[in-house]
Amino acid sequence: MTDRYQTFTRTPLGQTLVKNLGLPDPTPLPRWTEGGPVIDGPVVFGAIAETDAGKAIQALLRDIGASFSTATEGIASSEIRPKALVFDATGATSTAELTSLQRFFSPVIRQLSPAGRVIVVGRTPELAQSPGQQIAQRALEGFTRSLGKEVKRGATVNLVYVAPDAHEQLDSTLRFFLSPKSAYVDGQVARIGTGPLVGNDPDRPLAGKVALVTGAARGIGAAIADTLARDGATVIGVDVPQNADALRKVISRIGGSELLLDVTAVDAAQRIAAHAQEQYGGLDIVVHNAGITRDKRLANMRTDAWDAVLDVNLRAPERITHHLLESQTLRDGGSIIGVASIAGIAGNDGQTNYATSKAGVIGLVQALAPKLAERQIRINAVAPGFIETEMTAKVPFTIREVGRRINSLQQGGLPIDVAETIAWFADPASAGVTGNVVRVCGQSMLGA
Amino acid sequence: MTETRRVAVVAGNRIPFARQDKTYRHASNSDMLTAALNGLVDRTGLGGQELGEVVAGAVLKHSRDWNMVREVVLGSKLAPTTPAYDIQQACGTGLEAAILVANKVALGQIDAGIAGGVDTASDAPIAVNDRLRTILLDLNRAKSFQDRLKVLARVRPKYVVPEIPRNSEPRTRKSMGDHAALTALEWGITRKAQDELAFRSHLNLAASYDRGFQQDLITPYLGLEKDQNLRPDTTPEKLARLKTVYGKGETATMTAGNSTPLTDGASAVLLATDEWAEQHGLRPLAYLTHSQTAAVDYVKGAEGLLMAPAYAVPRMLQRAGLALQDFDYYEIHEAFASQVLSTLKAWEDPIFCKERLGLDAPLGEIDRDKLNVNGGSLAAGHPFAATGGRIVAALAKQLDENGGGRGLISICAAGGQGVVAILEK
Numbered sequence: 001m002t003d004r005y006q007t008f009t010r011t012p013l014g015q016t017l018v019k020n021l022g023l024p025d026p027t028p029l030p031r032w033t034e035g036g037p038v039i040d041g042p043v044v045f046g047a048i049a050e051t052d053a054g055k056a057i058q059a060l061l062r063d064i065g066a067s068f069s070t071a072t073e074g075i076a077s078s079e080i081r082p083k084a085l086v087f088d089a090t091g092a093t094s095t096a097e098l099t100s101l102q103r104f105f106s107p108v109i110r111q112l113s114p115a116g117r118v119i120v121v122g123r124t125p126e127l128a129q130s131p132g133q134q135i136a137q138r139a140l141e142g143f144t145r146s147l148g149k150e151v152k153r154g155a156t157v158n159l160v161y162v163a164p165d166a167h168e169q170l171d172s173t174l175r176f177f178l179s180p181k182s183a184y185v186d187g188q189v190a191r192i193g194t195g196p197l198v199g200n201d202p203d204r205p206l207a208g209k210v211a212l213v214t215g216a217a218r219g220i221g222a223a224i225a226d227t228l229a230r231d232g233a234t235v236i237g238v239d240v241p242q243n244a245d246a247l248r249k250v251i252s253r254i255g256g257s258e259l260l261l262d263v264t265a266v267d268a269a270q271r272i273a274a275h276a277q278e279q280y281g282g283l284d285i286v287v288h289n290a291g292i293t294r295d296k297r298l299a300n301m302r303t304d305a306w307d308a309v310l311d312v313n314l315r316a317p318e319r320i321t322h323h324l325l326e327s328q329t330l331r332d333g334g335s336i337i338g339v340a341s342i343a344g345i346a347g348n349d350g351q352t353n354y355a356t357s358k359a360g361v362i363g364l365v366q367a368l369a370p371k372l373a374e375r376q377i378r379i380n381a382v383a384p385g386f387i388e389t390e391m392t393a394k395v396p397f398t399i400r401e402v403g404r405r406i407n408s409l410q411q412g413g414l415p416i417d418v419a420e421t422i423a424w425f426a427d428p429a430s431a432g433v434t435g436n437v438v439r440v441c442g443q444s445m446l447g448a
Numbered sequence: 449m450t451e452t453r454r455v456a457v458v459a460g461n462r463i464p465f466a467r468q469d470k471t472y473r474h475a476s477n478s479d480m481l482t483a484a485l486n487g488l489v490d491r492t493g494l495g496g497q498e499l500g501e502v503v504a505g506a507v508l509k510h511s512r513d514w515n516m517v518r519e520v521v522l523g524s525k526l527a528p529t530t531p532a533y534d535i536q537q538a539c540g541t542g543l544e545a546a547i548l549v550a551n552k553v554a555l556g557q558i559d560a561g562i563a564g565g566v567d568t569a570s571d572a573p574i575a576v577n578d579r580l581r582t583i584l585l586d587l588n589r590a591k592s593f594q595d596r597l598k599v600l601a602r603v604r605p606k607y608v609v610p611e612i613p614r615n616s617e618p619r620t621r622k623s624m625g626d627h628a629a630l631t632a633l634e635w636g637i638t639r640k641a642q643d644e645l646a647f648r649s650h651l652n653l654a655a656s657y658d659r660g661f662q663q664d665l666i667t668p669y670l671g672l673e674k675d676q677n678l679r680p681d682t683t684p685e686k687l688a689r690l691k692t693v694y695g696k697g698e699t700a701t702m703t704a705g706n707s708t709p710l711t712d713g714a715s716a717v718l719l720a721t722d723e724w725a726e727q728h729g730l731r732p733l734a735y736l737t738h739s740q741t742a743a744v745d746y747v748k749g750a751e752g753l754l755m756a757p758a759y760a761v762p763r764m765l766q767r768a769g770l771a772l773q774d775f776d777y778y779e780i781h782e783a784f785a786s787q788v789l790s791t792l793k794a795w796e797d798p799i800f801c802k803e804r805l806g807l808d809a810p811l812g813e814i815d816r817d818k819l820n821v822n823g824g825s826l827a828a829g830h831p832f833a834a835t836g837g838r839i840v841a842a843l844a845k846q847l848d849e850n851g852g853g854r855g856l857i858s859i860c861a862a863g864g865q866g867v868v869a870i871l872e873k
Contacts, residue, residue, distance in 0.1 A: 240749070241629075241630040241631075241633035241634050242630060244633045244695070244697075244699035245695075245696050245697030245698060245699045245700075248697070248698050248699050260633045260634050260636075261634060262749050262750075264748075264749075264750070265749075265750060266750070266803050266804060267799050267800065267802075267803035267804055270799045270802075270803055271799055274799055304748070308748070
């Protein structure tokens with residue numbers, strides 16, 4: 001699905017019209033390509049105080065070979081165009097220290113290069129040691145969400161809250177938010193807790209892992225399967241027999257195995273578990289991607305449309321998760337990823353069934369995250385916004401155009417954007433990342 | 449209520465099955481059923497006799513044939529005082545007819561009866577388009593010339609397109625083959641296994657003709673002496689060369705060779721008490737001892753369209769106190785090779801048996817050498833309602849020839865239904 005408007009804005013005539021009429025000017029977002037650097041430009045680092053988090057951030061920047069400076073003087077007037085601005089605000093213990101946000105960012109923000117990255121790292125407010133600290137930390141969210149709307153040209157702004165003593169867990173998350181892998185994740189908050197240190201190869205973080213992806217034949221599911229395989233995982237692709245041929249194409253491209261079944265079948269969970277046990281001795285990653293829509297206003301909603309959506313989108317993930325955990329098919333240290341939707345957060349006209357199911361997926365994450373901690377199993381969800389797929393291609397033109405533009409990046413995301421976010425959750429190095437619902441929506445205005 | 453009586457399968461007869469639009473293209477359902485019935489009457493010497501009941505049916509039926517079986521009886525060699533009625537349960541019609549007759553015999557309501565079935569895919573009913581039909585009915589109701597003109601003005605050229613019956617499910621609009629293809633994928637049934645089963649079907653049917661087994665089960669009709677679909681010289685290699693017709697792309701496995709073709713034909717089976725048989729100088733071939741039907745919810749995709757027999761058989765086995773392995777013969781209707789193989793695989797699968805059938809252990813494997821030993825529908829063809837009678841008669845004869853034993857019959861039907869039964873001697 002090509003965004004014709006965006007293509008037009010890249011032409012000389014398009015540029016003239018866009019500039020003079022004040023039309024949306026979506027910058028093409030670069031995506032990560034295999035072997036590419038985490039970030040391909042200078043990074044400017046700032047902090048309120050010297051902290052463990054700050055040290056961890058600087059260690060990572062050195063690790064990925066980024067050229068970075070800690071001084072902001074001179075940058076404003078120089079030719080240097082930072083690719084990323086990373087600010088450690090974990091040291092803010094009172095609202096007085098919020099001043100430093102403005103002092104750091106105002107002089108340099110204009111210099112941020114196209115598709116640049118702004119990352120603010122804070123302390124998880126609920127875990128603050130004093131009310132003053134909690135207030136200051138909570139305030140950061142307003143800052144990043146507003147800045148996200150101000151930075152243009154494909155740049156993103158995200159906030160990472162890190163729990164006390166969890167600074168060593170920052171690596172995989174910072175790599176994700178710095179890199180083009182997070183191209184369409186904007187205005188989001190990620191929370192990192194403590195967890196075991198996992199020293200895996202960042203180029204193939206999922207090597208040796210077995211991943212289940214439901215709805216893997218097409219669209220976002222196929223991108224997830226491709227991405228997890230790229231990162232080293234062996235993928236079990238699940239889809240309904242109707243999509244057998246498409247699934248075969250995906251699996252023959254990436255290896256792994258295919259499993260044809262309807263996730264709503266009474267024995268779907270048992271079949272998945274048996275297949276995973278027999279073929280691979282278990283599972284490490286479960287991605288509940290299979291989903292359907294049957295849109296109708298509630299007054300006109302038919303029982304079968306309501307039931308089908310809840311069965312596929314919510315009850316099946318719930319039942320499959322339960323069985324995979326109970327049967328110990330999902331190994332300790334594993335990762336469960338749900339696919340919610342911004343409709344599940346903001347609601348949507350004509351989607352009571354869909355939004356109920358997707359909000360339920362968020363409930364699943366919140367209910368299980370604390371319970372699974374003792375087995376070091378993590379559960380998170382992505383909430384995609386407007387993603388260019390066969391499904392959104394069927395949306396009527398006007399609604400589709402609005403859906404594409406009403407976000408900070410003024411364009412739709414790609415299936416790969418959802419897949420990359422899932423790969424970040426799946427990464428064993430993201431051991432401290434659980435209970436998160438991260439939107440992949442370009443900071444959509446819906447439910448923001 | 450008194451005790452139930454043992455029901456014997458005394459004799460059976462059919463006409464050879466013909467491929468669609470070939471030898472029987474001008475034969476009607478009534479013609480074919482009459483031929484099958486008269487053949488049975490001739491062979492059993494029942495000419496002019498009154499029987500308890502004749503029950504039969506056709507799946508594709510003209511609306512004028514609303515009382516088809518009674519009309520056939522009136523035109524047959526049986527006494528015109530023999531009552532009759534029509535039934536329809538898709539491909540399960542023939543076996544269901546036998547069960548209905550057997551039940552009345554068992555209860556003492558009748559002593560003997562004939563069950564049968566017939567279908568033509570060639571002389572199919574073609575109806576007027578539904579919108580034209582409404583207009584024609586309105587026309588009939590119109591009182592004045594002006595009203596008639598008004599009604600006629602509603603006719604549009606496209607309304608003249610007739611409605612041709614299609615082999616598809618009304619609720620899913622998918623053909624039976626497309627449904628079966630999904631089930632085949634779900635159960636991972638390979639092309640090779642399907643072709644192998646089709647090959648054995650032809651091999652076994654050809655062998656049964658060679659040894660004269662079909663001699664007293666068939667009455668030649670319109671010059672046809674053997675089933676027209678039978679390919680005695682087919683090989684797995686030949687079958688492997690056929691193009692797939694259901695499913696798509698690389699994952700498609702079903703061909704015209706491992707799916708049953710549309711066919712024309714008829715069959716009839718005589719059921720009676722031991723006593724009645726003896727009085728008429730006839731000998732029981734086997735006894736119809738158990739039967740069961742089941743249906744699945746295929747509409748929402750919870751189960752495959754043709755998987756109902758997988759549910760019906762274990763229920764019947766439980767009532768009969770038998771294991772799946774307690775049989776000498778298995779007659780599983782070969783609607784599609786993949787249907788037979790999916791059913792067998794399901795019975796071997798611990799998850800299916802536990803989660804879907806609610807059993808503690810899987811039903812297990814069967815000895816494939818006991819499966820469809822005299823050929824199946826893939827070779828003989830499958831005139832929908834006539835298949836049940838073909839199977840009941842052939843299995844009864846096989847049990848008799850064997851000097852006793854037990855046989856299982858399993859037939860899948862449109863609408864997600866299954867009809868199964870046990871014959872014993």
